[in-house]
Amino acid sequence: MNTFARLAAASLFALIPATACAQSADEDFVPDIPSENIEAHIRFLAHDALAGRAAGSDGYDIAANYVASQYRLIGLEPAGDNGGYFAEVPMQVMTPVASGGTLVIGEGDDAVALQNGFDLIIAGHPVLDEASITAEVVFVGYGLSLPHHGYDDYEGVDVEGRIVAYFGGAPDIMPSDERSHQQRTSTKRETAARHGAIGYIQLSGTAAEQYARFAERAVSGSSIALAPVGAEPAYSDLQVGAGVALEGAQALFANSGTTFEDVADRLQAGEPASMPLNITVTMTQETTRDLFVDNNVVGMIPGSDPELADEIVVLTAHLDHIGVTDAEGVSTTGCRSNNEEDRICNGAVDNASGSAIMLETARTFMQSEAPRRSLLFVALAAEEQGLLGSEYFAFHPTVPADAMVANVNLDMPVIVYEFSDVVAFGAERSSLGPITQRAAARMGIEVSPDPLPEQNLFIRSDHYNFVRRGIPSVFLMTGFSSPDPRWDEGEGFMGFLNTHYHRQSDEPDSDEEMVILYEQGAKFANINFLIAREIANNDTAPTWNEGDFFGDFYGADR
Template sequence: MKYLIPALAGLALAACTAANDTDSAAVDTAEAGFMPDVSEVNIEAHIRFLASDYLNGRDPGTPGYEIAANYVASQMRLLGLEPAGDNGGYFAQVPLHEVRPDAAYNQLTLDGEVFEHGTGAYISSNPSVLEAEITGELVFVGHGVSAANRGHDDYADLDVDGKIVVVLGGVPENVFEGLSEERAHHNSGTTKRNVAAAHGAIGMISVTSWTPEQLTGFTNGFGSRPAVRLTSATGPSGYDSVTASANVSAELGARLFEDAEMSLEDVRAAMSAEEPSYPRFELPHTVTLRQRTLSEPFDSPNVVGMIRGTDPAVADEYLVLTAHLDHIGSVTENMRAGGSCNTTDDSDEICNGAVDNASGISIMLETARTFLAQGAPRRSVLFVALTAEEKGLLGSEHFARNPTVPAEQMVANVNLDMPVIVYDFADVIAFGSNHSNLGPIATRAAARMDIAVSEDPLPEQSLFVRSDHYNFVREGVPSLFLMTGFSSPDPRWDEGEGFMGFLTTHYHRQTDQLDGELEVLFEQGAKFANINYLIAREIADSDVRPAWNDDSFFGNLFGGDAE
């Protein structure tokens, strides 16, 4: 789309000019009752550049992402944000590597019988411990879930120290009925691995429902592609002690239960019964897991700018505004596992990511511009463009665990991920609003723009734990994730038609771009930015420090001393 270049240059110049005007118009303090008026032209300028073909889908570790990161850093400098990355600059590097199993080396041995990688067992990569061989007795731990607040603990009265745990996928459904956020937290591989590690396990075997043929197909297909992971430099993880893990076919899984007190078939029946039970017991077998992980390291930067607070009493507290800068690259270049570009048009290889998430970055930048136009806030505000969200929320995990400001002084996070600005929205969803005193702030801000705040319309998707804010939650920081809602004054887009239409037709596809069949409504981006600013402004200027609600599961789990 080379014809975009004149438009890109003109719109970028408009954004820069607006930045200079903003500097001259800045006032010392925010005016009471101020109503923001973000420019839709500026929103368009950022999206057009970031979603252009010349950035080739902004895949981390590629020149396209580096161009995007430099663009954001330049915009931060033009706006007048202080650099708040590493070594006095805007970049905060994230240590990443491509990892994949060494198929020729990896194997599982059950009571002396060897199963090569892909023949009944898929031996997973370990991004922290690149080579390990472990031998241990087996203990079946049900779903591998430890939820004391719900009265369920699959590890209760079991000794798994120095042993290999065997788990089934999922969670006990009756325990988490109606609790989609908690369910998703306990069902994640990271949580299950961390729980196993906390109990002293050295390995984990997950029993799937796959046939041996299906597992072989996965191993030779998707499972053979490299994945992007953080290196051990980010900090300790469950990988450090659970050094080898495997997924096994249902057939091999059944063999693990031979001569045990229950067969795998009986266990599954008990756990899925109308009145389920959750048996857990030792398995009379010994397994050796051997894994070697092939690694190709690279760095990719988060981009960090700051507006320093003006009130000495709270200026050393930081509100962190985030949006992910990366997308999923192109069909031909992105051969990594996860975040794949879904081919819909053979003539167009690039997934440009206009809505996901050039829109979020543009709104974050224009939120910063509006802050400066109205005067610096009482608290300091960090603006962080995150890398590698599409690879597993990696940039946010590294930053949340290794921030460029004192970790204990990060008081709140507001995250922008894929505001679906392709329809006239009449409501927003503020994920996390029920967990902290940020919820009423979001409601007040939206109401000032005549926008409602609605309940999660897709609880089964567990969106609260699927974007970058979740890593701040895991570090005890109250967080909000703002998203366009399902209501619209236009009947074509009402009742979720606008949002779901984007998900089913354009999400992670080449059509998430400008000047094609998808119409991106820049004025809706400006409206969303106005709401985001009002939320951020109240947090930054409030007398009250953000705090978890007393009944918040995540606040009670991560907000205190508990891990």
């Protein structure tokens, strides 16, 4: 038997039943999930044989089959496509044709042509193989429409059939979670398309010499996106998108009666700055693409209450990671080398740990009284490529979309230190907040506010796509506090983030002095179980808090 086969056999059959909670109907009991089970799953999923579980790889397929086998062993009902556990996510590797990306500002002898990969970025297009547009340009500030804040960059300007130009970022007039959402490229793209634009240009104040450092990388490599069948509708309307360096931004304002620098200052001061630029731009793009499929892995525990069983609580964890570097330590997927002899980014903490905790949460439910609502467990593909597995599932679910009443997401619980608090992103926005606090308190754990608002973590994990469908969601992560003074004040979390995140040392038995504390994984799993159980057994489904932006904006149609 080879090494991989021995590993598979050990992981499948050495798991310990969580007998402490078997057949318990007592809402006061605290589960006792075995740390040995958490360890078994992590060691399998983060083994070198899976080569970092990158999207589209054999290693990811092995991981998906492992999770499906665990679902079957645990006793979950298949809830994917065609009566199985797998739910296809159609994706593509898209590659921009550098020579096909052009942008010419103005016409005739005064025209300014930018160089793709130097002072211009025209990346691949997820839907259109090629496009060419010529249109007037309208400057729209930050490119946002925020009437609930009394702010609208599109007020007083007509962008129908035109190209919009805007700055990155967002005005500082809203909470950090919403600001993170508003400054996303996808939000600005959707806003531009809704107002009738046919293309967009993001302006940069970076000089061409510095801009070229990342422009060349942006137009010379491939990236993974959802296949056209699953792409956002805004893509087909916005035929070409670009980013330009300082010199291009200045040229766009040549006929406007003002300067790029002046409108930048006005925008920083909070003054409206939107205007037609009285200039025409021609833009082209060309993209090649290769289609492939990865699978989300979906299993269900049916609810026991006839009146609530049709409502579904979705538990998620992303299964993928970022693969390997090349021989020179370079990776197009984000794997950063900190070990010249090891090319594999194994992803033990990110996110074999979350996947392991999700599996053991499912096992514990199967060994206790059936929940009143149904529970759906989804191991998600391609999170590292832009939350693609969750986006496709949230918008093309294998269950009725209006049946999904809550999402509890697990992503990178940093179980390399003893934690005494957790962070529950999104909890303050819905009735999931008090549920999370009660569950954590049962385990002697506090719930802390977001310690890193500048990291925009609320929009950087899979729960965000369920939020976009109007579903109350919470994303759990270990916090900054620890009873061990070595790890207090964030040293444990930030130590991992600064030293091991997306590096080869995120693996079991790391040579870089990273020790995974599997008992902390079990503690985290106990909290996750208690949260999911209360959601599943409450008389009423979770609700958005009154006046919450995400509830009002996305939940109004549910």
